[in-house]
Amino acid sequence: MSITKKLIRFWPLYLMLVPCIIYYILICYVPMGGVLLAFKDYSFRKGIWGSPWVGFRYFQMFFTSYDFPRLLKNTLIVGLIKCILEFPFAIILALLLNEFKNEKFKKISQTITYLPHFLSTVIIVTMLQRILAPNIGILNQFIGKLGGDPGTFFLMEPKYFFQLLFSMDLWRNIGWDSIIYLAAISGVDSALYEAASIDGCTRLKKIWYITLPGIRGTIGLLFIMGVGGLLSSGFEQIYLLRTPGNMSVADTLDTFVLKMGLMNGQFGYATAVGLIQGIVGLILVIICNRLSKRFTGVSLW
Amino acid sequence: MKAKRTVNGRSKIKSGRPDQIIQVLIYCVVIGLCLAIILPCVNIAALSFNDGKDAAKGGIYFWPRLFTLDNYRQVFKDGTITKAYMITIARTVIGTTASLAVTSFAAYALKEKELPGRKLLTILITFTMLFGGGMIPTYIQYNKLGLVDHFGVYVVPGLVSVTYLLMMRTFFESIPESLEESAKLDGCGYFGIFTRIVLPLSKPVIAVVGLYTAVNHWNDWFSGAFYMRSSRLWPVQTVLQQMLTRAMANKEVTSVAQAIAQNSNSVTSDSLKMAAVVITTVPILCLYPFVQKYFTKGAMIGAVKE
Numbered sequence: 001m002s003i004t005k006k007l008i009r010f011w012p013l014y015l016m017l018v019p020c021i022i023y024y025i026l027i028c029y030v031p032m033g034g035v036l037l038a039f040k041d042y043s044f045r046k047g048i049w050g051s052p053w054v055g056f057r058y059f060q061m062f063f064t065s066y067d068f069p070r071l072l073k074n075t076l077i078v079g080l081i082k083c084i085l086e087f088p089f090a091i092i093l094a095l096l097l098n099e100f101k102n103e104k105f106k107k108i109s110q111t112i113t114y115l116p117h118f119l120s121t122v123i124i125v126t127m128l129q130r131i132l133a134p135n136i137g138i139l140n141q142f143i144g145k146l147g148g149d150p151g152t153f154f155l156m157e158p159k160y161f162f163q164l165l166f167s168m169d170l171w172r173n174i175g176w177d178s179i180i181y182l183a184a185i186s187g188v189d190s191a192l193y194e195a196a197s198i199d200g201c202t203r204l205k206k207i208w209y210i211t212l213p214g215i216r217g218t219i220g221l222l223f224i225m226g227v228g229g230l231l232s233s234g235f236e237q238i239y240l241l242r243t244p245g246n247m248s249v250a251d252t253l254d255t256f257v258l259k260m261g262l263m264n265g266q267f268g269y270a271t272a273v274g275l276i277q278g279i280v281g282l283i284l285v286i287i288c289n290r291l292s293k294r295f296t297g298v299s300l301w
Numbered sequence: 302m303k304a305k306r307t308v309n310g311r312s313k314i315k316s317g318r319p320d321q322i323i324q325v326l327i328y329c330v331v332i333g334l335c336l337a338i339i340l341p342c343v344n345i346a347a348l349s350f351n352d353g354k355d356a357a358k359g360g361i362y363f364w365p366r367l368f369t370l371d372n373y374r375q376v377f378k379d380g381t382i383t384k385a386y387m388i389t390i391a392r393t394v395i396g397t398t399a400s401l402a403v404t405s406f407a408a409y410a411l412k413e414k415e416l417p418g419r420k421l422l423t424i425l426i427t428f429t430m431l432f433g434g435g436m437i438p439t440y441i442q443y444n445k446l447g448l449v450d451h452f453g454v455y456v457v458p459g460l461v462s463v464t465y466l467l468m469m470r471t472f473f474e475s476i477p478e479s480l481e482e483s484a485k486l487d488g489c490g491y492f493g494i495f496t497r498i499v500l501p502l503s504k505p506v507i508a509v510v511g512l513y514t515a516v517n518h519w520n521d522w523f524s525g526a527f528y529m530r531s532s533r534l535w536p537v538q539t540v541l542q543q544m545l546t547r548a549m550a551n552k553e554v555t556s557v558a559q560a561i562a563q564n565s566n567s568v569t570s571d572s573l574k575m576a577a578v579v580i581t582t583v584p585i586l587c588l589y590p591f592v593q594k595y596f597t598k599g600a601m602i603g604a605v606k607e
Contacts, residue, residue: 006417012491013410020407023460026446028429034438096327111593112335118585120520122542126578127345129548130571136359138344171338203323228431240542243549261437262527274435282432
């Protein structure tokens with residue numbers, strides 16, 4: 001069938017695609033073109049095209065700025081926490097849940113651990129703020145009961161910020177993230193386990209030699225997907241967890257873009273910083289994908 | 302199975318010990334995790350049912366000490382939260398419906414293997430997952446489209462999501478070709494096949510995507526906070542976020558004591574917030590047990606096809 005014939009035959013399908021295509025053009029691709037702003041001295045009056053070019057000035061400005069090392073450090077710490085440090089926990093939970101023989105218990109614990117995923121970040125941080133409140137919050141009360149100092153203001157101390165971010169994020173996502181691994185584990189051939197039992201394998205050995213290699217593909221894919229967010233993850237949590245006390249560490253590239261762009265109106269500068277994040281993320285995904293393809297045979301494309 | 306167990310009975314004693322220890326350990330870890338998730342929620346619920354002034358003295362754990370419904374009464378009496386709640390419901394219903402329509406149409410079209418341009422479109426759509434224009438160009442574009450300060454900003458930006466689109470496409474692909482063929486012979490067009498055959502068979506995936514989208518709408522505070530300058534159209538999550546951000550900046554928590562002194566009312570801003578948290582979360586909690594199986598199913602469909 002020739003192309004024109006096909007086009008005629010499929011016209012209702014194209015019609016069905018129209019809203020989606022318009023959406024992607026207007027909401028995704030036009031803003032993607034908007035990264036040109038990073039090279040322009042933008043003014044609302046002149047628009048993106050009419051504004052004069054400034055070349056790489058904003059990039060230079062950013063890399064030499066006083067904020068740069070601190071922002072990069074904070075962003076990298078958050079990225080490492082979210083993309084790498086948290087990564088194994090969901091796998092561990094899936095392995096643990098898989099070891100349950102009692103189906104009912106397994107079901108109940110799954111129901112409970114998935115739950116926080118459906119709470120919004122605003123709700124979680126509001127809860128956290130009350131739970132961690134000095135003297136009257138439940139955590140500080142327990143600390144007081146155990147003989148510690150119940151007056152710790154966790155949300156105001158920079159030294160607790162990353163710990164809080166980590167625990168909060170883990171609390172919220174561990175159960176949900178484990179679903180995919182559980183699904184992958186259930187796909188591992190059960191004959192392998194039987195054979196291993198006959199050979200006298202212990203549980204731990206079965207996990208190490210059968211389960212983990214069996215779900216390696218899933219682990220690889222999720223890791224590649226996650227790594228792209230190394231420089232741009234955790235905006236919601238950071239933005240909401242910011243207090244005057246922890247401002248020095250609760251400042252990442254994301255919050256900087258927001259502050260510079262939407263609050264100070266420096267659109268070009270903010271776009272440049274955002275563009276750096278986007279490009280680094282894309283490059284990281286490409287590199288990880290290539291490495292993963294070479295070493296494990298797993299890849300996104 | 303039983304016979305095997307008795308035969309192995311003896312060797313089990315030997316190798317069973319560490320196995321049992323591991324079993325106990327696993328139970329401890331998982332129960333611990335479950336408690337760590339539930340107890341904070343119970344604490345918040347208890348606080349929301351407790352007299353605000355009394356709660357500010359501390360010592361509320363998992364049950365209210367001075368039971369009252371005043372906090373809830375105050376929340377509902379306060380017009381802003383009730384109005385925001387309505388907006389949240391409206392955007393969830395409208396946003397989810399619109400999003401399901403656009404996504405399912407596109408997924409159905411992209412399912413057709415012979416469609417010219419199918420591959421290119423899929424690549425272009427998937428690429429948006431890896432790279433985007435960033436916050437500022439997006440903002441400028443929304444502004445140009447007239448979405449800023451308009452209810453549309455709650456609906457339009459979330460219309461299509463790559464993950465859900467691919468999820469639906471995968472599901473549609475699993476519907477037997479023969480059903481469609483027979484409908485085609487009966488003179489059904491593509492649109493007829495879609496509404497009469499594909500949609501009725503796709504209830505599970507529609508449910509999954511619909512529920513995910515609805516939860517996203519319900520929980521979104523960002524678009525309200527940054528694209529909606531007037532508080533008139535804020536959804537309830539944004540109202541809560543504004544309360545939270547103000548509290549974080551003013552160290553309100555430490556000054557709760559002052560509130561007690563000044564305010565003769567039993568409700569404090571703190572206890573009010575707890576009640577607001579509960580009423581915003583309850584709809585999700587009520588729905589959750591019924592839809593959980595769909596959610597898990599959805600995560601699996603999503604996992605199969607990336």
